Amino acid sequence: MTKRRFIVEPRGLVSWKVRLGVPVASVLAAFIVAGIFLFLTGVNPIEVYSEMLDAAFGSPRGISETLISATPLILTGVAAAIAFKMLVWNIGGEGQFILGAIVASGVAIWLGDGVPSILMIPIVIVAGGLGGAMWASIAAIPRVYLGTNEIITTLMLNFIALALMNFLIFGSSSPWRDPEVSTFPQGRPIPESARIPEIFFRLTGGIFIAIALAVFAWYLIGKTRWGFAVRIVGDSSDTARYAGIGVARKILTVFLLSGAYAGFAGGLFVAGPVGALDPRSLDLGLGFTGIIVAALAGLHLIAIIPVAILMGALNNAGPSLQAIGVPTATVTMLQGAILIFAVAGEFFINNRIRRPDIEPDEESEVTPVLEEVEPA
Amino acid sequence: MTQAPTDTLAVELCGVDKSFYGVKANDNVDFKLAQGEVHALLGENGAGKSTLCSILAGLYRPDAGDVFFEGEEVTFKNPKEALASGVGMVYQHFRLVSNLTVAENFALGHPDTGVRLNQKEIHKAARELGEKYDLPIDPAARIWQLSVGEQQRVEILKLLYRNVKILILDEPTAVLTPQEGQALFKTMRQMAAEGRSVIFVSHKLDEVKQVSDRVTVLRNGKTVGGVATADADTRELARMMVGRDLVLPTRDTVEDFGDVMLSVKDLHVPGDRGLEAVRGMSFDIREGEVIGIAGVSGNGQRELAYGLVGLRKPSAGSVVLDGADITNNTVLEHIDAHQGYVPQSRLGMGLAPGLTTDENLALKAYRSPPYSKGRRLVASAFRDEGDRIVDEYDIRGVRPGLPIRLLSGGNLQKALVAREIELEPKVLILRSPTRGLDVGATEQVRNLILKERARGVATLLISEDLDELLALSDRLLVIFEGEIVGEMPAEEATAERLGLLMSGQVEEASA
Structure with missing residues (x-):
């Protein structure tokens, strides 16, 4: 008999239970595997995890720091997600984030003290968005009109952006550099009027701005005419062309919007806890972590918010581990493990495994596609 | 027929099950293939013919059941193992490397192919095989330079080069003119006479009747029966295949049509490689008239459709819709001018596979009310209109949130045609609208087309299915290499006459 033990087949309609359950299980699995790893290195994983939980959520100050870390991740996550939905592989969130910070701090320093906060803060955030969009356009325009590979261009632009920031602070006496400090070069503090007020320990109102921007992106893509066209393009560009949608322009706009969101994150970070173009605070891979956030959230623009908070908690918990003799890099390992399990989990969201002699339950049965897809 | 097949069984399948997506494509199928026979596998689309063949050819493994090859139980792990045992299949979509030459495709995967390629030897073998089976081929030609019929020849010769004992042809005549089909039948008989077994998959009764020794009929994944072709009568076979007596709808004759709705003059449209694919076509379609464009695939049908709907800019000529010149209009302007278009590739172009049916x-239509108010979408309108259309057009399997790609082919096509009809078209351009559909869905789609015709829509039906063309068209044009080589009222059209024109052998003066 050629009976097979298991059959793997695509699920039809994926229920919300599966959609939610699989990522949660992925995260748990990542913690367990990382726990085994910790155990093998002679550390008690339970102790490590409770230390992390305590650092991230155990005190008001901890919660405040976690949300501070989450704020830019929400926006870089949205930046990655809206691009990926369109099959635009913008992995330049890092560079667009840095450019957002450069332009936002530059505009704040240039405007100086004279402008009231109520105008200054929005100006600085928008400037950040423009900076990010501008940086994205360097990759987006050749991608749309010449067909260059945006993975390579956006990746390379990340390094250029980082080098530019380092040059502005360490390599020149630019307006971004603090002229009063002569020992170790630092960014010039932006005017107080450009700083978002703190509301809860060091946490600023920036978290609400980030959440509002994420909800806005969700509304834009899901609930507007423009967003519907974008979703059609993201699903099939040939179909979009057939439906009379200007595909090139839609891709370009989304690419720039993605850059703008990463730029918003840079602007918010400068106007929030950092207060200057500070390379040490900005070169933390927040743009790259945004990609992990987007992937783990299944590119769902609202799910990005809790996922960003989880990632922010991990980032925030890292330094506290040193106190119990565990390297901060444990957090990086955990984030990596979560990403791997999340990507692998995708498979279980889209497929189910069953025994051949057990028929699938009535509810999840779908009409099959027995027709082969023909080439266009 | 010519020679009685021997009684030795080449292949036997017992109780084969195979499911996809939880639905049985093959359900307890039994199949016996004798040595030296041409065995037809008859059934509607989706009856499980291709699945059965793919199991034999090692592409799929059965969920349950046994496969015996020359009396011994076997499990082919992959097509390579099957091929090594002498079972080869020509798929509907050819598996050739288009940048390589014919000879190089012969050598690919051949066990004797070493590090170096002995081009000369393969060329000689290919040419000899071609002559022997009356399938002439140029071994040095690259695959992309060949017509579909020639590519099929390469596929068959490639298997003969591997000296297969069992040759499976999956709907081979679908891409051929009637005359090319006849030539293929001759080759099939020749192969059977040599003691090879041929499995011929088809849903066309007359072909099955003509070429096969035995017929096995499949319906809904189950074997309905196996008979000697000589003993079977066509109507009986049809009933076995469909499960009921069925007459597909055809048009009624109309004497007077309305005014000219679409007028195409000297249209030229570039092809993919820069050469002109449509080379000066002219025709008019009047209100309530269906014009059929017959032709072998790849003779400019796609480019004609693209040129008419704005997906590709014509290089010369004009298209006038209801008095307005729309030659250089954008796709959106064509849609706004009430031109409907059903493309050939449903999931590739006509539908967004990952989005819902609604x-x-x-x-x-999403750009205007009720679907949107200003820049905002109206979710309730998507739901209400969706429900109404799904109901009205009998689209089945729809559930909220379900991506449309999970519907069956017939329901996909009903949704696609329904959407175009809901736009209240003045002109409807259809490419192979019932291709790959089962009889029930074909009936429904044909009825929709005829209803629109009765409403006064000017329809252009571009198809490779002669039955469909003859059943629905008022007038037929034959396209060959981008030009109209013949034109006739449907009453004067026969498959033979169309076939000769489609192969480009005869040119009739346009009426």
Whole structure:
């Protein structure tokens, strides 16, 4: 008999239970595997995890720091997600984030003290968005009109952006550099009027701005005419062309919007806890972590918010581990493990495994596609 | 027929099950193939013919059941193992490397192919095989330079080069003119006479009747029966295949049509490689008239459709719709001018596979009320309109949130045609609208087309299915290499006459 033990087949309609359950299980699995790893290195994983939980959520100050870390991740996550939905592989969130910070701090320093906060803060955030969009356009325009590979261009632009920031602070006496400090070069503090007020320990109102921007992106893509066209393009560009949608322009706009969101994150970070173009605070891979956030959230623009908070908690918990003799890099390992399990989990969201002699339950049965897809 | 097949069984399948997506494509199928026979596998689309063949050819493994090859139980792990045992299959979509030459495709995967390629030897073998089986081929030609019929020849010769004992041809005549089909039948008989077994998959009764020794009929994944072709009568076979007596709808004759709705003059449209694919076509379609364009695939049908709907800019000529010149208009302007278009590739172009049915039904109309108010979408309108259309057009399997790609082919096509009809078209351009559909869905789609015709829509039906063309068209044009080589009222058209024109052998003066 050629009976097979298991059959793997695509699920039809994926229920919300599966959609939610699989990522949660992925995260748990990542913690367990990382726990085994910790155990093998002679550390008690339970102790490590409770230390992390305590650092991230155990005190008001901890919660405040976690949300501070989450704020830019929400926006870089949205930046990655809206691009990926369109099959635009913008992995330049890092560079667009840095450019957002450069332009936002530059505009704040240039405007100086004279402008009231109520105008200054929005100006600085928008400037950040423009900076990010501008940086994205360097990759987006050749991608749309010449067909260059945006993975390579956006990746390379990340390094250029980082080098530019380092040059502005360490390599020149630019307006971004603090002229009063002569020992170790630092960014010039932006005017107080450009700083978002703190509301809860060091946490600023920036978290609400980030959440509002994420909800806005969700509304834009899901609930507007423009967003519907974008979703059609993201699903099939040939179909979009057939439906009379200007595909090139839609891709370009989304690419720039993605850059703008990463730029918003840079602007918010400068106007929030950092207060200057500070390379040490900005070169933390927040743009790259945004990609992990987007992937783990299944590119769902609202799910990005809790996922960003989880990632922010991990980032925030890292330094506290040193106190119990565990390297901060444990957090990086955990984030990596979560990403791997999340990507692998995708498979279980889209497929189910069953025994051949057990028929699938009535509810999840779908009409099959027995027709082969023909080439266009 | 010519020679009685021997009684030795080449292949036997017992109780084979195979499921996809939880639905049985093969359900307890039994199949016996004798040595030296041409065995037809008859059934509707989706009856499980291709699945059965793919199991034999090692592409799929059965969920349950046994496969015996020359009396011994076997499990082919992959097509390579099957091929090594002498079972080869020509798939509907050819598996050739288009940048390589014919000879190089012969050598690919051949066990004797070493590090170096002995081009000369393969060329000689290919040419000899071609002559022997009356399938002449140029071994040095690259695959992309060949017509579909020639590519099929390469596929068959490639298997003969591997000296297969069992040759499976999956709907081989679908891409051929009637005359090319006849030539293929001769080759099939020749192969059977040599003691090879041929499995011939088809849903066309007359072909099955003509070429096969035995017929096995499949319906809904189950074997309905196996008979000697000589003993079977066509009507009996049809009933076995469909499960009921069925007459597909055809048009009624109309004497007077309305005014000219679409007028195409000297249209030229570039092809993919820069050469002109449509080379000066002219025709008029009047209100309530269906013009059929017959031709072998790849003779400019796609480019003609693209040129007419704005997906590709014509290089010369004019298209006038209801008095307005729309030659250089954008796709959106064509849609706004009430031109409907059903493309050949449903999931590749006509529908957004990952979006829901409701969203797909709004794919063109979403820009205006009720689907949107200003810049905002109205979710309730998507739902209500979606429900209404799904109901009215009998689209089955729809559930909220379900991506449309999970519907069956017939329901996909009903959704696609429904959406175009809902736009109240003045002109409807259809490419192979019932291709790959089962009889029930074909009936429904044909009825929709005829209803639109009765409403006064000017329809252009571009198809490779002669039955469909003859059943629905008022007038037929034959396209060959981008030009109209013949034109006739449907009453004067026969498959033979169309076939000769389609192969480009005869040119009739345009009426």
